Amino acid sequence: MSREGLVKKIAEEAGVTKKVATLALNAVIGGIQETLKAGDKVTLIGFGTFSVKKRPARTGVNPQTKKKIKIPAKKVPVFKAGAKLKEAVK
Numbered sequence: 001m002s003r004e005g006l007v008k009k010i011a012e013e014a015g016v017t018k019k020v021a022t023l024a025l026n027a028v029i030g031g032i033q034e035t036l037k038a039g040d041k042v043t044l045i046g047f048g049t050f051s052v053k054k055r056p057a058r059t060g061v062n063p064q065t066k067k068k069i070k071i072p073a074k075k076v077p078v079f080k081a082g083a084k085l086k087e088a089v090k
Contacts, residue, residue, distance in 0.1 A: 036077055046084035053078045 001009070003025070011021035032050055035042050041051035057073040081089075 044082070046082050048082040048085055049080045051078055051080070052076070 007018055007021045007025055010016075010025060011018045014021065014024075016024075032042050036050060036052050039052060041049055043049045052075050055074050055076055058071050060069050060071045061067070062069050
């Protein structure tokens with residue numbers, strides 16, 4: 001489902017306009033991004049948890065030249081599905 005499809009679904013389910021649904025979706029996504037940027041996690045009970053994981057620096061190999069390269073440490077967002085979401089997907 002695309003972002004546009006999700007906005008349409010929210011508008012239908014909530015009985016609001018697509019403009020209001022877009023604002024609501026943007027607010028949710030923005031809130032999650034800000035929280036993760038601050039280093040905290042977001043837990044939506046029954047749906048899942050968004051968090052930030054630190055990947056350590058490591059050595060990799062350039063597949064074209066076969067030379068070893070250093071890959072720097074970085075932070076990546078991760079999502080862990082909740083029990084209700086896992087059950088719904090079965």
